[in-house]
Amino acid sequence: MQTLTDKTVRPAQFYLKTDRTFTGIRKFSWVLVPIVSFGSLYYPLLGLFVFAIMIAIMGIGFFQGRYWCGNLCPHGSLFDKVSMSASKFIKIPRIFKSPVTRWVFFAIYMFMFFVRLARVMPLWGNPEFMGKFGMLMGKQYLVMPTVLGFALSMLNPRSWCSFCPMGSLGHVFYKIGKVTKLNHSFDKKVTIASTDKCHKCATCARCVRFSFRLSRISMIITSSAASSASAAEPA
Template sequence: MGSFYIKTNRIFSSVRKYSWLFVPLVAFGGLWLPKLGLLMIPLMTTLAVMGFLKGKYWCGNLCPHGSLFDSIIMPISINTKIPSFLKSKIAMALAFTWFMYMLGGRLIKVLGIFGSATFLDKLGYIFVINYLVVTIVGTTLALLVSPRAWCSFCPMGTLEILSYKLGKLLRLNRATDQKVTVARTEMCHSCGKCSRVCPMQLTPYLEFSDQNQFDSEACIRCSTCVKNCPAGILSLNNAGEALRIKEETDIDGYRKRRKIAAVLKRVRPLGGDVNEYTFGLTDTERVECRPGQFILVKIQEKPVMFRAYSISSFSEDGSELSITVKKMPGGYGTDIIFNNFKEGDPVVLEGPMGSEFVLNEKSDRILFVAGGIGITPFVQMARDAVEKSGCEKDVKLIYGVNHSGEFIYDDHFTRLKTSCEKFEYIKVVASDAGWKGKKGFVTDAMKDMDLKGYKVYMCGPPPMVRASLKALKHAGVEDEDIYYESA
């Protein structure tokens, strides 16, 4: 099974990329030039002020040690679970007490020689030694546990939290306090991706408040979860902006989301590393699905975690639905599904969800563009577009894969093509010497098409989607006529 915690890019600014250079400058350079340690005084003052206004923002965006751990150490870190004790208030209190005792005791001694020629060197050396110890301990934990293990109980982080509490008590940081904000909790996939990429190993998706904000004081506001959210519904905002976003976000397509009790009825291999899973719904209440929607499948209990999959087909009476899953190398979720899901097992689903990709039934000209496993939503969408119109609509499907053996649901689309002369099924293979049909990419198949007036639905790998968007715009397709999602 793939690792739960994911190593992903956490560097979103030049400051975060290069501020680690401050660490060797002070921690090691200060051994020869002790006055370099005096740089710690404005640094500590700044982080305390920023803590008052923005919580642990310094830790996630400006801290030199944080930059060191995220940009230099993370690639070689074991990156395992941070022990609960290191994240506890006891550990934070002990580390803060130790740090302040060491710093305070030495400062008192040095103040005794205030005004002497060596005073500044002695004062700077105190900060150098403290910084060096933090560097050694923090780097060791970053290598052997997790890049931000030290940050769980870092004394400077605790200082930020204390300063932040004061800011909240005085109600002076409401405008500046930007927290992780979810547009609407109804739209959350509950996939846990925000937790898996979180440097502090927190669980935002399980802890959003009624104001749609993540209130944990341990959050370092680094935006890693924001950048990695599959649903694209996270942001950093203050309470006022969070309320505005909540009120303005349309949840059409998510209002009927509910928990659904189901049983895994069939597992059908589709070739290679792709399986189709069909669920029988045991709830008495009918589940109404629309072509283009997706469903959440519960994959584990602790922590609760789901995976989102396009509904590839569903029965008219709402008693069954199917999803298609491609096993990803090292994929945490797909490993669980392929290894643990057996026919007859009870499964918890949530949904149906989504409106952005739902088929517009008023469209007379429709183009579907699929890449690889991105074909799955079009199984039902193409059938509906063809059959419900009585074969009156112009419907095209461009389906691209790397090798000819990767086509799935080929018989299904071939039957549609046979039954309806207005349905055009175009298969494209990127690299297969034995393939006799069209070769290249889906964008090559678009070149000779007159696509004006078409509604276009795309699903596939991000590079395919990006290239197709350019090709469609070049072909004169309006932005409002293009709907897409990545697979």
């Protein structure tokens, strides 16, 4: 049976506008985006929620990589629930997926974070510290993932996710977990449950959140089939 690849499926067929909000969190967490990003302009303490998100991403990322991105992220919910209907759903530009783009953007984002932190550190111990820090974090949350991310979602809902600095932060901590071997028991891989029932139609690849390439799905199918065959062989 012929395995589908990127070259045999046109972009219009590849990206399907299908429901990706499988849980209550993914359906409704997007409401936090306007509340925090715009609300922090008037109530700066709301911006501290952004710092809490960073801590959560580092903690979850250490054990399960970008699990936050696909299951808990408010912006992911915004893109999949709100942006999808208006999105052109074109293929995400290759430059967005480039490791160079991702890590350069990550470096810029973290540099901006530490610059903002340095600005408010002289106020440490002062009642104004939390408000100032929240205001700066709120503005960063508003400009990049909200305004820029929403604009890019008109091309494809998950365009921003290709180089999101918070996703990269989770990935960094996941690698730390791998090196220290502390996340081994939590690390989960995508596999095909019943390879004998798989028709290799690639429908799963066309509706998956991060627009996996069909070749990657094919690799998973092949790997799973090989594992099943190996397990079935008599000792």
